[in-house]
Amino acid sequence: MTAAVGTLERSCLWSHPGLGLHAVLDATGSVRLGAPDQDWAGLVPLVEVTATGHGRLWSGERFIETAIGDRLTYRDHETVREGGGERTTIRLADPETGLVAEVVLETAPGAGFLRSRVRLVNEGSTPLRLESVSTLTVGGITDVGGGLDGLTLHWADNDWLAECRWRKAPFRDQVVPLSRPAHGHEGRGCFERSSQGSWSTGRHLPMGALTDFTGRAWLWQIESSAGWRFETGEREGAAYVALFGPDDAHHQWQHTLAPGEDFHTVPAVLVRGETGGLDAAFGELTDYRRLIRRDHPDHRALPVIYNDYMNTLMGDPTTDKLLPLVEAAGTAGAEVFVIDAGWYDDDAQGWWDAVGAWQPARGRFPGGIQEVLDAIRGHGMVPGLWLEPEVVGVRSPLAATLPPEAFFRRGGVRVTEHGRHHLDLRHPAARAHLDAVVDRLVGEWGVGYLKLDYNINIGSGTENGPESPGAGLLGHHRAHLDWMSALLDRHPGLVLENCGSGGLRMDYAQLAVTQLQSTSDQQDLLRYPPIAAAAATAVAPEQAAVWAYPQPDHTPDRIAFTLTGALLGRIHLSGFLDGMNDEQFELVRSAIRVYKDIRPEIAGARPFWPLGLPDWEDGWIAHGLRGRDATLVAVWRRERAGAPESRTLTLTHLRGVEARPEVLQPTTAGVTVEWDAAEGKLTVGLPRADTAVLLRLAATA
Known part of the structure; x- marks a missing residue:
């Protein structure tokens, strides 16, 4: 396709009508990506690079131009077309x-979706010191009327105990009009x-979106554990x-590219939808996430996981404490039992700054840790252990023996x-140490599940010789991903959980390799419902591990509340189940049975939010999952001033469908449901605050 615009002839190198995107070449040789009907000046060069001695044409906060x-x-x-892609x-x-x-x-x-990566090669005669490289640039985005006033900007704040908090604002509140004709230039700023540092999601999710009031959406995700940034303006x-x-x-981060050398950027993806707004865009992104991740049977089996940590042993496991929990978890229906932090703690000064060898504590397990692992297997569960592989405590012998x-x-x-000190997994001694640890735990002890935690932000990175800290961090994280992939090659049945003090390293560089993601330490x-409900924005539902920690001192409503919140993801069961009465x-047990009934529907379903993405208060x-044969909806009512006893949810995709709402969990909350097929509206009544319900809607014959 070619088009003459003014005196310049332009041709289309690539297009995707479904995405509404074209890569266009002009007569000067410049290539830009954007909507086909947009003015050329509104587009951005396909790749933007700053290097020492080669900065920007218009100085400011932007990394374009x-x-x-x-x-x-x-x-x-x-x-190239292959394998359906x-x-x-x-x-x-x-040329310069x-x-x-x-x-x-x-x-x-x-x-x-459109996924992008960039490979830079220095074909020149002198080294080039890179300072920033774009992975994907897209221009020409407007609202349906061709302007910017109808655009809404979306982003997600993230923090320890407060993950996945989505924000939105009119685009013009963040990128104000500056009367460009009066100045002859664009602004210097952007949103x-x-x-920051090695927690890739310690401040924000590596995601954002633009929508307009007609339901059009542009949603993006950057796949990096070692530094990322997006801008829009x-x-x-x-x-x-x-x-x-x-x-x-x-x-x-700087990277010196010598003649003949190359550099690969981190991947990023843009999802584009013409209708359906954010819900439809997150559905497309969920499909994409399932496409790029490493295949593993865990994504289809979705076993129920019991973990002894949260609100239970809290890093203080012993044989005497664990054996009753193992029996109770197995009886409740758990299929994996994870011994969390502390199993290696045999130090009078505490384990935090002494970790690294990952040997069982004799004082905690007088009969050996195998006694507990065997008990877990004896109750029909796969044994799991907590591990923080990238750190070595300052008091650990390894701090002195490793180079x-x-x-x-x-x-x-x-x-x-x-x-703690931080291992650099590019070094063969660091990798050999961790390989030996995991091969012992998995190959000799028969552990089938590892919770890989990460509880420090090590800062900008490491300097290995002349490299910059940011380049060292990127090199380490790429080696870390390669190390985890090699573990799964050697131990194909092993399940890896990604945890970073909860959800502080919740990115799809990690999640394309690991099977689960801890969503929070909350x-x-x-306080967990807004995290549990929004987790599917960051993680495919079948990878999103949500804590459910019922306790013997809880009322039936509290027990149902904490269990219901985990049923549309991956159950991380905890709590002193051994101290509960029969009721x-x-x-x-009832909630676990419900989960096992519905989990075949979770792995292929798309998430949606009938009340919009939740605010913290x-x-x-x-939060719902739209499956092939049915729709699942979890609803929470928390005690808030002025909160009504019922709410009406809009299920747009079921409008006009005769359906029968079924209460799956719990059956004792006094819930009322009413379905208006013509309007696609579901009215849910919860007469008591701090209660929750899981519903299933399927079309009636």
Whole structure:
């Protein structure tokens, strides 16, 4: 396709009608990606690069309008179709530096996503010191009327105990109109979000979105555990989005590209939808996440997991404490039993700053830890253990026996954070140590589940020789992903849970390899619902581990409340089940039976939010899964001033469908339900505050 616009002829190199995106080449050789009907000036160069000596053409906070990006010109492109997918590679070259950019765009016919990666190659004669590289840039985004006033911006704050808190604001509240004709330039600022240090989601999720009032949506995700940033702003009356991995300004990342060397950016994905708003876009993103992750039987089996930590043993396991919990968990229906932190603790000064060897504590297990592992297997469950592989306590013998180069260092000094050193898994000694640990736990002890935790933010990274800290962090995390993949190659049945003090490293670099994600360390069951309901924005439902910790001193409503919140994800059961009376224990068993009945529907279902994404203090919260044969909806009512006893939920996809609402869990909350098929509205009544219900709706014959 070619088009003459003014005096310049432009041609389309790549297009995806379903996404409404085209990669367009103009007569100067510049390539830009965006909507086909947008003005060329509103688009952004396909790749933006800053390097020392080659900055931006318009100085400010934006990482677009770079000198190299402006100079990059088309060399060639090719499209390969295989396995139902499509991969287009567009090659660009900078005549001044000899830098070549290979942009790889991946999608599939009929799919609603575009995944991008960039490979930079130095074909010049001198080294080039990179300071930022875009993975994906898209321009020409407007509301349905062709302006920006109808756009809404969405982003997610994230914190320990307060994960997945989505925010929204009119685009014009964040990117104000500046009267460009009066100044002859765009503004210098933008709306941006970025990570800080080694907790990739310690401040925000690596995601954002733009929507308009007609239901159109642009949703993006950056797949990095080692630094990421996105920005959106205005360019010639349209919005643009630029997605990055680590950079110099935010992550102390620089990468010297010598002649002949190459560098690969982290991947990123854009989801585009014409209708359905954020719910439809998150559905497309969920499908995409299932497509890119490593295949594993856990994604289909969804076993029930009991973990002894949360509100229970809290890092103090012993044989005497564990054996009654093992029996109770097995009787309740758990299929995996995880011994969490503390199983290695045999130190009078505590275990936090002494970890690293990962040997069982003799004082905790007089008959050996195998006695407990055998008991777990004897009750029909797979044994699991907690592990924090990337750290070594400052008092651990390994801190002295492993070579200095095996640890994170800055300025030649070993980094210490909260009583721990940090391993650099690029070093063979660090990797050999962890391989030996896991092969012992899995190969010799028969452990089938590892909860891999990560409880420190080590900062900007590590300097290995002349490298920058951010480059060291990226190198380590790529080695970390490779190490986990190799574990699963050697032990195909092993299940890996990704945990970073709950959800502080909740990104799809990790989740494309690991099978589960801990969603939070939140111990207050009344604070968990907004996290549990929004978790599917960050994680595919069958990977989202949600705590359910019923206790003997809980009322039936409290027991049902904490159990119901986990039923649309992965149950992380905990609590002193062994101390419950028969009535309480049956409530637990009943919820587990419900979960086992519905879990075949979870693995292929798309999430939606009939009351919108939850706010932290909402009294009513709802989260649903739209499956092939039925719709599942979890509804919470929390004690809030003015909160009514009933709420009406809109289930747009069931409008006009005669359906029968069925109360799955619990059956004792006094819930009332009423379905209006013509309007697609479900009215749910919960007469008591701090109660919850799980409903199933299926079309009647």
